[in-house]
Amino acid sequence: MLTIDFLINTISLGSLYAMLALGLVIVYGILKLVNFAYGELLMIAGYALYVLGGLTISIPWFVIAIFAVLIAAVVSYLTEMIAFRPVREKSLTAMLITSFAVSTLLQNAALLIISPRARAVPLPDFFSQSIAIAGTDIPIRNILSIITAVALFGALSLLLKYTVLGIALRAAADDFKMTRLLGVPANLVISAAFIISGFFAGVVAIFWTARTASVTPTIGAAPLLVAFVACVIGGMTNLLGAVVGGYLYGIVYSLLSLWLPQYLLDYREAFMFLIVILILLFRPTGLIRGNTTSERVG
Amino acid sequence: MNLKRQFSKWFQNNSTLVLLLVPLLLLALLTQLLGGTLLHRIVTVLFINLLLVLGLQTFMGNSGILSFSHIGYMGIGAYASALFSMTQEAKAATLPDLYPFLQNVHLPFLVSVLIGACIAMLVAAVLGYPLMRLSDAAAVITMFAVLVIIQVVLVHWSAVTNGPRTLYGVDNYTTLWVSVTFGLLAVIVAYYFKESNFGLMLRASRDDRYAASTIGINVITVRWLGFMLSAFLAGFAGGLWAHFITSFSPYAFYLGETFAILAMLVVGGTGGISGAVIGTVAVTFVHEGLRQIENGINLQGGGLVGFTEVFMATSLIALLIWRPGGIMGGREVSWPRRTPQSHEDQALSGSGKS
Numbered sequence: 097m098l099t100i101d102f103l104i105n106t107i108s109l110g111s112l113y114a115m116l117a118l119g120l121v122i123v124y125g126i127l128k129l130v131n132f133a134y135g136e137l138l139m140i141a142g143y144a145l146y147v148l149g150g151l152t153i154s155i156p157w158f159v160i161a162i163f164a165v166l167i168a169a170v171v172s173y174l175t176e177m178i179a180f181r182p183v184r185e186k187s188l189t190a191m192l193i194t195s196f197a198v199s200t201l202l203q204n205a206a207l208l209i210i211s212p213r214a215r216a217v218p219l220p221d222f223f224s225q226s227i228a229i230a231g232t233d234i235p236i237r238n239i240l241s242i243i244t245a246v247a248l249f250g251a252l253s254l255l256l257k258y259t260v261l262g263i264a265l266r267a268a269a270d271d272f273k274m275t276r277l278l279g280v281p282a283n284l285v286i287s288a289a290f291i292i293s294g295f296f297a298g299v300v301a302i303f304w305t306a307r308t309a310s311v312t313p314t315i316g317a318a319p320l321l322v323a324f325v326a327c328v329i330g331g332m333t334n335l336l337g338a339v340v341g342g343y344l345y346g347i348v349y350s351l352l353s354l355w356l357p358q359y360l361l362d363y364r365e366a367f368m369f370l371i372v373i374l375i376l377l378f379r380p381t382g383l384i385r386g387n388t389t390s391e392r393v394g
Numbered sequence: 395m396n397l398k399r400q401f402s403k404w405f406q407n408n409s410t411l412v413l414l415l416v417p418l419l420l421l422a423l424l425t426q427l428l429g430g431t432l433l434h435r436i437v438t439v440l441f442i443n444l445l446l447v448l449g450l451q452t453f454m455g456n457s458g459i460l461s462f463s464h465i466g467y468m469g470i471g472a473y474a475s476a477l478f479s480m481t482q483e484a485k486a487a488t489l490p491d492l493y494p495f496l497q498n499v500h501l502p503f504l505v506s507v508l509i510g511a512c513i514a515m516l517v518a519a520v521l522g523y524p525l526m527r528l529s530d531a532a533a534v535i536t537m538f539a540v541l542v543i544i545q546v547v548l549v550h551w552s553a554v555t556n557g558p559r560t561l562y563g564v565d566n567y568t569t570l571w572v573s574v575t576f577g578l579l580a581v582i583v584a585y586y587f588k589e590s591n592f593g594l595m596l597r598a599s600r601d602d603r604y605a606a607s608t609i610g611i612n613v614i615t616v617r618w619l620g621f622m623l624s625a626f627l628a629g630f631a632g633g634l635w636a637h638f639i640t641s642f643s644p645y646a647f648y649l650g651e652t653f654a655i656l657a658m659l660v661v662g663g664t665g666g667i668s669g670a671v672i673g674t675v676a677v678t679f680v681h682e683g684l685r686q687i688e689n690g691i692n693l694q695g696g697g698l699v700g701f702t703e704v705f706m707a708t709s710l711i712a713l714l715i716w717r718p719g720g721i722m723g724g725r726e727v728s729w730p731r732r733t734p735q736s737h738e739d740q741a742l743s744g745s746g747k748s
Contacts, residue, residue, distance in 0.1 A: 128531055212700075
């Protein structure tokens with residue numbers, strides 16, 4: 097059962113999920129905002145790929161991909177500046193509803209401006225090729241997603257450890273009030289978190305849209321749900337937890353696909369969310385414990 | 395004389411109820427007088443929405459917990475009531491794999507809706523009890539998880555729901571006055587729940603859950619009761635809606651509808667009944683009006699899909715920026731009286747961040 101291609105595919109899936117979860121948690125850690133508009137950032141990056149790929153002048157794919165990721169980061173920053181910043185001080189509920197509204201807005205804007213139908217995104221040739229490892233064919237895309245994830249995690253942890261911005265981000269996630277009292281500008285830290293979040297969404301979008309080679313207005317829903325579950329499994333309060341949660345999600349999901357009988361296979365998503373509820377009940381800080389939280393009564 | 399004094403005392407304390415019910419009744423009468431299929435439809439939908447929004451308000455407004463699972467209970471109520479009220483022939487046509495013990499059941503309309511609402515309430519009671527311990531972000535995510543689970547089950551339980559396909563053959567029983575009657579009843583129920591001991595305890599737990607526990611309020615129990623009532627109202631609204639629209643699929647009970655209902659409550663202000671009523675009336679008219687325009691243009695070949703939602707979402711964001719407490723800011727409309735009334739905290743700016 098546990099063949100090498102199953103293993104690599106699972107890890108590759110886990111890498112995508114880990115990147116998704118990380119992008120969500122980096123904002124949650126500071127603002128305590130569960131960003132419902134996160135999935136739409138993937139959609140934006142997907143449409144950026146479609147629009148740039150459809151231009152008459154031909155641009156190399158790498159340039160298009162980099163632009164798509166940057167556009168997702170910029171849009172993430174814009175949502176923060178326009179929608180979240182004014183309600184930030186008011187209340188958690190107002191912020192949550194705002195993020196829900198931003199999500200609806202972006203999704204329907206895509207419906208309105210582009211089309212409800214799927215649009216093709218450009219893919220380089222090596223995305224559909226595979227190489228032989230230990231006798232089985234492994235898609236290059238899967239190996240690439242693992243390498244990308246590891247590289248990005250390395251880069252992010254260097255950023256967090258050795259730069260002033262990184263230290264400010266970590267401090268803000270620990271205790272935002274205290275960090276502000278020490279003179280760290282709140283807007284800067286939060287904007288940085290949103291930009292990093294959008295960056296990760298953009299990177300995942302490249303791999304996510306490659307699976308069907310197309311993008312639709314509702315493409316963001318599935319990755320958003322994945323990111324939610326992965327965050328809760330790992331613990332919403334720290335970044336390592338998010339990464340672990342993402343990989344665990346990939347493993348559990350693959351195993352469920354393997355082991356569940358046919359008639360229950362359709363209910364996989366429901367099982368994943370049941371796990372979320374159970375974890376929140378019995379271990380509300382996630383599997384990796386961060387700081388103490390005061391989220392429960394009774 | 396005594397009776398008159400009693401009434402004037404009651405009116406002084408409960409002028410909110412009268413001030414909400416009378417205009418709603420006038421709206422219904424006006425619709426009846428003016429006629430017109432479109433206006434009839436919009437106002438019928440409006441009163442069903444009123445049930446839904448008030449259901450959401452009883453839990454969310456009083457407990458301060460954002461409930462994303464609400465539309466799921468509407469879906470349960472819709473499917474459950476349809477299963478009991480459909481004729482045998484209709485069931486055989488649309489649900490060939492239905493369990494034998496359900497095949498021959500054919501109950502009157504209102505009984506079916508009541509059963510549907512009770513099933514929704516039961517599901518909420520079982521799923522909800524362990525969740526009532528959670529607050530803030532954990533509560534939001536689990537509520538969202540419940541919505542996803544209900545959605546997945548509705549889409550895949552083909553024997554009962556016809557799967558992702560449309561369920562058709564439900565009879566049309568929900569007329570304008572059925573919907574008006576239950577919409578007005580919901581106003582009364584939600585109002586008295588808010589003013590009751592339980593409602594007061596729930597609101598206390600919203601404002602400060604630790605202080606509420608220290609004076610002997612069992613936060614989990616009062617939240618649970620509010621949650622069940624909220625699910626019952628949603629289930630009831632689902633039943634009425636099913637017998638109004640007569641054919642529907644599980645996708646009607648997901649994020650789109652959730653957004654619409656949340657928008658209605660938030661526009662008016664979550665903290666009060668008045669906010670819920672005003673928000674529902676305003677948003678329903680704007681929403682349905684825009685949708686008519688959108689559909690009209692699409693029928694003529696123009697591509698305007700999503701215009702309504704873009705407009706609604708933009709206005710909601712703008713409203714949250716300038717007036718995060720909604721139009722009413724958690725206050726109730728009331729007849730002016732001599733002693734100044736204490737204003738409640740704005741629900742939106744009071745909850746969370748504690």
